[in-house]
Amino acid sequence: MKGTYDKAFENVIRLRIMSILMVNEQFDFNSFKEILEVTDGNLASHLRNLENSAYIRVEKSFAGRKPLTNYSATEEGKKAFQSHLEFLENLIKENKT
């Protein structure tokens, strides 16, 4: 069977974070918080988890005086996500036949 099921995307929040980063060059912490409707701590732990797998990259900067934390997907993360998607798609195809 093509594609691999990735444990990193087992959690729905992490799956959503990665989906967003696949189509956005960058996404900041607060925007994640609003769109995913999760608490700071919860979001931070999932982001750290993905960062530790080297699937996403963190970039800290300042917007005026406010700290701004931007996230982007790494090449490795994109590949892993693609492979995970393929796995899901194949799973659907198999279930149909």
Place this chain on the structure above:
Amino acid sequence: MRKPEQELADIKSMMERSTRFLSLNGLAGVLAGIYALVGAGIVWYWVYFPETSYSQGATEMHGTELMNNMLLLAGVVLLLALGSAFLLSRKKSQKNSHKFWSSASKRFLLALFIPVVTGGLFSFALIHEGYFHLIAATTLVFYGLGLINASHFTLSEIKNLGYGQLILGLIAAFHHEYGLLCWTLGFGILHVIYGSMMYYKYDR
């Protein structure tokens, strides 16, 4: 584990919500079309029936006065259209508990307004140089390009509306005598048609 279909639907919805401005309200399109129709009707009356006021002894509107009145009217129509679009879209985003001012909406506005504002300024240059007959075509063409550009960041139906405006704009460019007619069809009728289509599809 959740069903893979569910996972894929979730992924797709996240991708769309994070990149596209989905709060565009069809009703705003219909209203914009109606304002444009009323505006075009008034201009049509000014341009083609100046005799009415003339025969009553009032002086016929001429050159600069007509142009100033038309610009003022265009400004009012534009403000009304933008105002309704803003309020209705904000209402829709509140209803769906989406954030109104997001990176997606900023991208959408930028994609739409860079061509549109350029077209507006370009039209002022045309007025300044006396090419009044090209204004209808110019506003239609730039607006069409703006819509096509912005369609990547919102409901994709906008693209066809953009093509419609482009075609009408090009017709108006070659046939000045149909300028006002094309403008009315583009900004008025097409807006009403597309607005109601989108309203029935997304907002009902």
